[in-house]
Amino acid sequence: MTEPSVPLSRLSRFLMPHSLFLGVVVGLVACSVAGRIASKKPTFKDVERFHALITPESLFYPTASQVKASVLSRLDPDKILVIVGGSSVFHGTGQKRDQLWTRKLQERLGPRYLVVNLAVRSGGPEEFGATVAEMLLADHPRLILVDDCQAGQFCAHPDGNHYRYFFWDAYWKGYLQPDPGRDARLQEAAPVRSEQRQECQRRMLLDSILFSEDLWNLLAYDKLMTLWTPLSRQAASQPRKRRGDPELGAAPLARRAFAGQLAAIRRVIDKPACIQPLPQVLAGRTLVVVRLFAPPALSRLPESVQATYQAKVSNTVARLEEMSIAALTVGGDFSAADYADGWHFSESGGARLAAAVSPRVQDLARRLGYLD
């Protein structure tokens, strides 16, 4: 009939239960301790931006502790820290590493500032970079956050969207500043939160005790990556430290797809507005760039839609300023060559972005008394 289960007597010769149980406990504790040690290492100190091979896109989840340690290791207490957060636009999609707009921003701001690019693909203004800025305030108060957003959308989710794991990691590890407004929003969202979001929250709570993510990151970054992903398929097991920034930069101007993105642009314009505050500690030291879609793409839309869009942009700037967040728009007078596609900037667009942002950063630094 059916096969019997594996007879225990053969294996019990080799298996010593008490040793196994002790080994499991000791192993768990040892890994947690190793994880805590790994969390303090500045693992990403040489990373210029968190490209696709060191983000969740390729199953790599930088932890709040490691990113914090990495930024702190680069910090000079005399410098004004400028954290660039936000989405793929500020991340520099469309710009190769040596064309990055944040390098140009650093050149313009000069040695008194340290610009750190923590913008991530699919990141929201409240995610990743903003979380790191909040974490670092206690250690380095002379900090400015430069963020980007789409018209009508700002901080829709208090704990983020694609990077909510990062928020909860920082939250449970006690890195975030108290913020009653955010807590109230989290509480309000809790009953309707999906099972997946709740699971993420619980999982990061467990990880804040075990630090397994930190340990795994250290191994995957420095020694051996254990997961195959399409993005990393060439040499999938190679440690991520040895994988270069895969960003290819903008296509030649003739091949840039402005018309093909009209449907996506329309969806953004038609989406109901949601503008929520940043954590209170960040509001007064944040500059938000409301980035505009590429004029070659916008001009193909009906005039009524363009008018709706412009109104949405103006409304967004006004709402941000009401929340004590400095805001400006960038891209309205850019040409097709300044855009890699419908919304990402090319190298020249990035240079113009840096030129627009740097005086506002300096102005903000002056108002905050950082230059005294």
Add this chain to the structure above:
Amino acid sequence: MLAITRPSCPFHPALTPRMGKVIGQVEHFCWPGILTNTVSLMLFLTSWFVLFAGIIFPCYWLVRQALARKLLLLVFCLAFHTHFAGPAGVVPIIILGVATYFAGLSRKRPLCFVSICLCVASLVFYKYTKFLCLQVLGLLAGSAGAAALEQIQPWMPLAPPLAISFFVFEFVHYLYDVSQGKEPIRSPLDFGLFAVFWPSIVAGPVKRYDQFLPALQQGVERVGKHNIAFGLVLVAVGLVKKFAADNLTAYVGWSEKVFDQLDPGERWLVVLAIGLRILWDFSGYSDMAIGFALMFGIRLPINFNWPYLAASIVDFWHRWHISLSTWIRDYIYIPLGGSRHGLLRKVGNGLFAFAICGLWHGAGWNFLGWGLYHGIGLAICSSYRQLGGGIGQKLARVFGHPVVARPATLLFVFVGWLFFFYPIPVAGHMLRLLVSAW
């Protein structure tokens, strides 16, 4: 612990069920068998389950009395099923379980038969209605199939109840055995545990009550630390297999989209990955189920016994998903007459049994095709020696040698997986690409 703390990735396809879409020549499908096991892994990687396991195991070990252990186990099994299946998902198993229990107690053949029909009808309703309407009726009577589905669909849940394929098979086996004169389960507690035993309910092994009850009794009377230790080792092994399988899923998922553009070596690598993936996925889950059960002191039968070392197709089915293959043998093939009525009937019975086996895995023509593929292979394998005369004997000498037999069997099985995972035309296309390089 990494398994527990790894957050779900919104980008990673392997962790999200994928719906079918055509990309080039190769359709990219949501694999029902794989989905079941992906779901089962996800169940075990939720914080709810961690809490559940953290409570149930210590409570079970600390409670010494057998009856109390059984009660505790039943409560937790019901909690497990209710949590993951949802209240609506629990209703079918309760209704069918009650019907099966009382029918079994009565020991009346007509009642047992009616209960078997009820169980099978439920399975067909929940799992095969769409296939029967759109694919079968649609083929025979055009738009009547879609019209029929439109009438029935409001009555159907979005997805079949969790584990329906498994508990229906267990109920059918129980009712059949009782109707043949075996002793029924009198204790509702024992029956309840047989019906909803959480380690095996989601994805097997398919239990036999005459083996499970003594194992259950043994477990609740005494749980040795060797059981717990070995169970823990099995769970760990299962988890490693599942994660290895998950990696292969990502590789296969990407490769199938560009299958036409790969070179021949890479295509065969994809086939190898498909074969390893399904083995590690299924056997990994079975290891975890057996391991968790063992931690209660309850020994479940092994389900996979190095199937890719099989020396023939017959041998393969003695090693692969053993609980299912023996069920098919005992409750479909043998009742139909088995091999007792001549070669033709034997082949027919075998084909029918394997057709059912294929369809059990999923409601689709490709599953039926895969089942028949194995049925034909089995029929040839078990009869070519006699039918082939002198040539048959010579072939038997060649294919009987392990150096030939094992690779040949492996090749047969791995090619079969293409029919399991892809629509028949696509599998055929992939096969042509695989052999055209030679």
